[in-house]
Amino acid sequence: MRPELELIEEIDKYLNDELTAAGRAGFETRLAAEPVLREDLRLLGDIRTAIHRIPLRHDIQTARRHYHRARYLTRWGGAAFGAIVIAAITILSINHAHAPAANQSAAANATLAAGATTHPAAEIYTIDLTKDTTLTTAHGAILGIPRGTFDAGGATSFRLQVKEAYTITEMIRNGLTTRSNGQPLSSGGMIDIEPVDSGTVRILKPVKVSIPADHVEANMRLYKGQPDSGGKINWINPIPLADTSRLSDLAIGRTLFMRNCAACHAVRGEVTGPALAYIPQRRERSWLNKYIRDNQRLMASGDCYSYSLYLSYNKTPMPLYPNLTDKDIDRLLYYIQNQSRLIDSNKVPDYHRTFDSCVLYHKLYDSLNERRQALITANGNRTDNVRLDAAGKPITDTAIALVNSEPVTIEEHPVNYYKFTVESFGWYNVDALLKDLSGVEDGELWVHVPKPYPGEVNVFFIIPGRKVIVEGGLFVRSQTEFCFFTDDGKIPLPAGEQAYVFATGEYKGKPVFAIKGFLLSRSQTIDLQPRSMTMQQITDTVSRLDLNRLSVRVGKTPNFAEIRAIETSLKAIARFRPKDCDCNCGGESWGNFGRDSVGVK
Amino acid sequence: MDDHRLLELIRTGNNDLALRELYRNFPAIRKLIRSKGGTGKDAEDVFQEALLILIRNSQKHGFQLTARLSTYLYSVCRFLWNDELRRRRPTLPYSAETGLDPADETQLHTELEKEQRIRLAERVLDELKDRCRELLLLFYCDKLPLKEVALRMNYSSGNVAKNQKYKCLEAAKLRLKELHSTSKTY
Numbered sequence: 001m002r003p004e005l006e007l008i009e010e011i012d013k014y015l016n017d018e019l020t021a022a023g024r025a026g027f028e029t030r031l032a033a034e035p036v037l038r039e040d041l042r043l044l045g046d047i048r049t050a051i052h053r054i055p056l057r058h059d060i061q062t063a064r065r066h067y068h069r070a071r072y073l074t075r076w077g078g079a080a081f082g083a084i085v086i087a088a089i090t091i092l093s094i095n096h097a098h099a100p101a102a103n104q105s106a107a108a109n110a111t112l113a114a115g116a117t118t119h120p121a122a123e124i125y126t127i128d129l130t131k132d133t134t135l136t137t138a139h140g141a142i143l144g145i146p147r148g149t150f151d152a153g154g155a156t157s158f159r160l161q162v163k164e165a166y167t168i169t170e171m172i173r174n175g176l177t178t179r180s181n182g183q184p185l186s187s188g189g190m191i192d193i194e195p196v197d198s199g200t201v202r203i204l205k206p207v208k209v210s211i212p213a214d215h216v217e218a219n220m221r222l223y224k225g226q227p228d229s230g231g232k233i234n235w236i237n238p239i240p241l242a243d244t245s246r247l248s249d250l251a252i253g254r255t256l257f258m259r260n261c262a263a264c265h266a267v268r269g270e271v272t273g274p275a276l277a278y279i280p281q282r283r284e285r286s287w288l289n290k291y292i293r294d295n296q297r298l299m300a301s302g303d304c305y306s307y308s309l310y311l312s313y314n315k316t317p318m319p320l321y322p323n324l325t326d327k328d329i330d331r332l333l334y335y336i337q338n339q340s341r342l343i344d345s346n347k348v349p350d351y352h353r354t355f356d357s358c359v360l361y362h363k364l365y366d367s368l369n370e371r372r373q374a375l376i377t378a379n380g381n382r383t384d385n386v387r388l389d390a391a392g393k394p395i396t397d398t399a400i401a402l403v404n405s406e407p408v409t410i411e412e413h414p415v416n417y418y419k420f421t422v423e424s425f426g427w428y429n430v431d432a433l434l435k436d437l438s439g440v441e442d443g444e445l446w447v448h449v450p451k452p453y454p455g456e457v458n459v460f461f462i463i464p465g466r467k468v469i470v471e472g473g474l475f476v477r478s479q480t481e482f483c484f485f486t487d488d489g490k491i492p493l494p495a496g497e498q499a500y501v502f503a504t505g506e507y508k509g510k511p512v513f514a515i516k517g518f519l520l521s522r523s524q525t526i527d528l529q530p531r532s533m534t535m536q537q538i539t540d541t542v543s544r545l546d547l548n549r550l551s552v553r554v555g556k557t558p559n560f561a562e563i564r565a566i567e568t569s570l571k572a573i574a575r576f577r578p579k580d581c582d583c584n585c586g587g588e589s590w591g592n593f594g595r596d597s598v599g600v601k
Numbered sequence: 602m603d604d605h606r607l608l609e610l611i612r613t614g615n616n617d618l619a620l621r622e623l624y625r626n627f628p629a630i631r632k633l634i635r636s637k638g639g640t641g642k643d644a645e646d647v648f649q650e651a652l653l654i655l656i657r658n659s660q661k662h663g664f665q666l667t668a669r670l671s672t673y674l675y676s677v678c679r680f681l682w683n684d685e686l687r688r689r690r691p692t693l694p695y696s697a698e699t700g701l702d703p704a705d706e707t708q709l710h711t712e713l714e715k716e717q718r719i720r721l722a723e724r725v726l727d728e729l730k731d732r733c734r735e736l737l738l739l740f741y742c743d744k745l746p747l748k749e750v751a752l753r754m755n756y757s758s759g760n761v762a763k764n765q766k767y768k769c770l771e772a773a774k775l776r777l778k779e780l781h782s783t784s785k786t787y
Contacts, residue, residue, distance in 0.1 A: 050722035
């Protein structure tokens with residue numbers, strides 16, 4: 001073994017940490033003594049690091065590509081968009097010893113000859129020469145082989161070998177490099193076509209080749225592969241791709257996008273307006289046309305979705321582009337679609353889905369709620385205050401004329417679930433007391449009910465000894481106090497007698513009740529704390545007190561079960577309600593918008 | 602993905618996954634470089650350089666992250682860009698503000714010198730014959746045994762592969778030495 005070779009082996013082992021302890025010590029001693037060895041070690045170390053950099057740089061470039069473009073599009077459109085094919089390469093002629101003279105004219109055509117190195121991923125296809133053949137390869141390339149393209153020396157079929165490389169990994173695996181005379185190329189894909197029995201097959205006509213590309217680059221060129229002596233391929237003689245019509249559309253689309261849209265939109269991510277990734281798949285083309293040209297007219301015509309967009313984006317309408325032609329919009333959308341492929345379709349928020357859920361939610365909600373309200377209305381008032389005379393007929397109150405004061409306004413709550421019936425025989429009320437006047441003086445009575453109950457309960461004041469019952473009204477200014485005669489709390493009272501106040505009502509779907517007894521004085525404020533009770537507890541509490549044949553009963557309303565069921569459904573549909581979506585189109589604001597935006601007074 | 606998981610990916614050789622994740626930091630870097638007079642291309646270069654440094658460092662034993670990876674990358678990029686700016690305009694006063702702690706910064710200076718040398722070595726590899734480069738890749742990156750290398754490269758025996766490897770390495774070494782002596786400016 002040559003000493004240099006040995007030296008390199010040793011340095012390798014040292015760097016790999018493969019030397020024995022003794023060998024290592026010896027090597028390090030020599031290192032300390034020999035500057036040349038130190039330099040060699042450093043140089044080789046650098047080279048080894050640089051070798052490791054090759055795949056790393058590939059990885060970085062892949063990450064970069066991945067970042068700047070999503071690799072494959074499969075999700076939005078399903079299979080239809082799975083393999084986007086560009087008509088890319090005009091012709092591949094097979095570089096061959098028997099190539100006919102006719103092929104010389106096509107000198108610029110790409111020749112992709114296999115190198116001598118190992119190429120593991122070859123596919124073999126048998127081509128029937130008596131028919132036109134369209135061959136779709138394992139990796140999605142499409143070869144158009146019309147009848148008469150090949151001459152296989154009289155045979156009716158021959159076997160064709162195809163090798164493909166569309167990703168960096170596949171290229172490395174196939175031993176293909178992307179360089180042209182030393183300059184690196186960014187490859188859009190490579191394909192190699194060769195007859196298996198190369199001695200007998202001649203190519204007579206161009207083969208049309210389309211290779212799958214996830215993204216069209218405007219400056220892609222077709223290179224011819226030229227194998228060097230080592231079997232590696234150098235890519236030379238670039239020519240433009242055959243079908244560049246889509247590319248110029250792309251360029252125009254890009255210009256249109258930059259000029260008109262880019263100020264407010266990006267393909268990826270929100271700017272002032274929503275992200276446009278995959279918008280051609282996400283919306284109807286007819287809708288897009290209308291929206292792009294005149295979104296305000298679309299809104300005014302009652303398109304709820306455009307109104308919802310308007311609400312969601314700060315009530316800032318998109319400018320109008322009435323002059324864009326169908327062709328312009330085609331190109332614009334083509335550009336957006338092409339850029340979209342750089343983006344993972346799963347990560348594009350679809351605003352329309354949110355909107356649909358929102359609309360569905362409101363539809364369901366409205367219909368359920370309407371039914372619920374109807375049932376509640378049918379239930380009538382929460383409290384029935386029935387006064388019966390000795391014969392069992394209801395007594396009608398005598399009208400009272402009050403001077404200088406407003407009478408209490410009794411609020412009637414609609415009832416959801418429970419109905420309270422206050423029943424009394426032959427009772428008087430305050431006007432009777434006033435007329436009587438025996439031992440009755442002007443006094444003041446307030447009942448304080450803490451929030452949140454005041455709006456939920458009815459409050460009654462009774463003097464059992466005088467057979468008086470009167471319902472209180474909420475004092476407007478405090479909203480927590482009830483008064484019973486005039487709304488300044490004044491009421492004629494017989495001081496020193498036993499009295500009660502009680503509150504009935506329901507809160508959060510459960511009956512609540514409170515009662516308190518006290519001796520009347522000229523002026524007092526009574527605190528009532530309603531508590532949730534069962535229907536039985538309420539009836540029991542009242543019957544235990546000596547209330548002079550007054551009874552308070554509570555029962556479920558006729559529509560109890562149905563209202564409960566509707567409320568369960570309302571809760572169940574709440575999951576359809578998306579966050580951050582305003583789809584309130586039926587309302588007043590919608591009508592207003594329609595008028596304002598189009599300037600109709 | 603959290604930083605530790607990322608570092609784990611790098612240590613276990615899943616650079617592709619880690620890089621894909623790390624590349625998300627690019628917009629911030631592009632903003633930084635653009636705000637300091639660089640182009641998008643400059644940003645891409647600086648960012649990739651920082652990724653290389655990050656990956657090399659995180660593969661070292663005992664590498665400890667003192668800040669979040671994104672912060673680290675940002676600081677390294679700022680450092681690299683300052684360095685690049687001074688290289689382009691030597692008259693520029695040295696702006697020391699990188700947001701790195703001094704120990705890290707000293708280390709980065711050393712890193713940077715090493716980076717320059719590795720870049721030269723990469724240039725050498727680039728000039729090497731494709732076949733040579735492939736051989737070295739099989740040998741050092743795939744760590745294939747000699748026999749396997751010989752099979753892949755169509756050599757008759759492991760010994761031939763070994764000899765070829767030696768020739769390639771020797772050629773690279775000589776060329777690198779030559780580059781070092783001619784480009785002392787680096």
